[in-house]
Amino acid sequence: MPRFTTVALVAGAALLVRRAVRSRMTTAPLWPMPALDEPVSGYGRGSTVPRKVRVASRTTPAEGVVELRLEGRGLPAWQPGAHIDLVLPSGLVRQYSLCGDPADPTAYTVATRLIGAGQGGRGGSREVHEQLHEGVEIEIRGPRNRFPLAEAPAYVFVAGGIGVTPVLPMLRAAEAAGADWRLVYCGRSRATMPYLAEIEALGRAADRVTVVAEDESGHPDLGFLADVPAETLVYCCGPDGLMDAVAAALPTGRTPRLERFSAAATTGGTAFEVELRRSGRTVRVAADQSVLAAVREEVPGLMYSCRQGFCGTCRQRVLEGEVDHRDELLTEAERSDSMLICVSRCAGKRLVLDL
Template sequence: MRTATPSRAMRLAAVASQAYRRVFAASRLAPLLSRPNPVHRTGYDLDVVVRRIAHEAEDVVSLTLAPTDGYPLPAWLPGAHLDVFLPSGRQRQYSLCGNPNDRSVYRIAVRRMADGDGGSREIHDGLSEGDLLRVRGPRNAFSLVGTADAYLFVAGGIGITPILPMVRACHERGAPWRLVYLGRSRTSMPFLAELERHDGAVDIRPDDEYGPPDLAAILSHAPRGAAVCLCGPPPLMAPAQRIMRSVNPSGSLHAERFSPPTVAGGQPFAIHLRRSDITVEVGAAESALAAIRRALPDVTYSCRQGFCGTCRVRVLDGEVEHRDRLLTDTQRRDSMLVCVSRAAAGPLVLDL
């Protein structure tokens, strides 16, 4: 039997992959099988084309992404996000903010962060309509609670992105809901026009008109037993749990942040990077990832919150205090997510 050439094998694999996607997309079970959750990947790495780039607010653009092969995109639920692989090699995560019922495109929105690490600037300055990108997902670490009697959504700035599909879902199912949308000014707040059709249920509160937000007052007005979904910058997120317990103990708080959490109860420790033969010191208030990046700035990472697995590293020696939401007990025997996990005692030796 003649052995297939590599190029022919690649063509056959591509045909098989497309056939699988055709069958999967047509299946009545597709929405269930592709339902994202905090630790489950759909298994898809997809090539997409940037169909449209739109200015949504000051320093905010949206990207409409379409599949290159024409097949329906994997199904997703409100709160899901995509891993986006940028031309530079950076991997970043962005919430899906379009319509879950439209599987012909995905939509994400990105705010330019002048003091960030370059991902948002690359999207704003380097991408054009027609460019190709690789994405992975969708995955969900911020699922909309489906059993609540009522919902209060609180969004700060670009935190509106995962909230938009949640609002749509509640509106379509007829569930009682209210949105409080916070921001510096109306010019900085994306998607205001899309929210106009929900007049009466949406409370727009820019700081330059209303002053700094009173989170305690906002949360106290949630109906008894309501699900409160909160997404925004660290100053908004940090006191939310404490305030919620005080002013609305019968409700439940569900939150997503766009920046790494503050290190709680950390102790300084050392990490030896075996392959690089470098030892770095990790401060009590910083992550292992931050310390490693001082020595290896190109080390791979993404969510910085312990649920995507991008920064997983093999542990060669030492005891780890695992703080992630992803690894199984078996995986934790010899690896760690350096964005959140730390040394339990003494130094660590990592395969870097």
């Protein structure tokens, strides 16, 4: 794989491509973008107000992948990296990255790969594939953005499989802004990699895209990341193994911006006790049990939704004890006195919740 070098501006054809892209832009200026973890109105932490949308179209951008265009009224603006919650017909809530055009105020576009139970799936993707057809109305929440594209002169993007969905709008934005960028796009095979043709066309003028199909060339060589200049931001979304490899390949002290498919494991470690202060009860959380599951044995009506640490429905106030935070939602300030009990655990032997 070629080594990464910073290029100020690509001349000739690449410059013409950039000018053409900028001339077609209808959105407000891309910069400044929101800082990481900055709660910006309209994207940032995002809206929790539910909205009804209709599946306007359904396509198949790759083997095993379904794309949905969801149309609705009053849809909040969003920026690259944002995701929405889909409230599925069964009541399951799942999060999907927006991969359409932020300039389109009438619709959101999401794509999901079918994941079977043997691959760690929990039924959400199958429900999307089997039940969400054209004309179906569903409820959404958001958008939220925990993976915003910050301003930089250059970027390296690494995407694995369906992890390309939040990256695709970033590529378009970086190209339109005239930034230098490079993408390493990995997948099992070319047939399973969504949006491959568009992405290759977007980066063709400056040879920006490296496609690594496992059935053709094995795993990606990420050694070039050791030489990424300090001003270049590195973004990665994909399987945990790929994100860990990207982090390990960067120079000491450098960290990539990551978007994970799911929160950390909810179980593991040791058992502990949770006191429910207002109700005067104490429950024991086993090592193979979530706090949510244990507490709901005493408080059956306790609200929850995603069970993955994304939506915030199960957030509870912590009165005492040290929390092992495993969610993907709360800010550091919010973690000082709150936890999402669907995924987070106790770092000691006892927690006291305001329940």
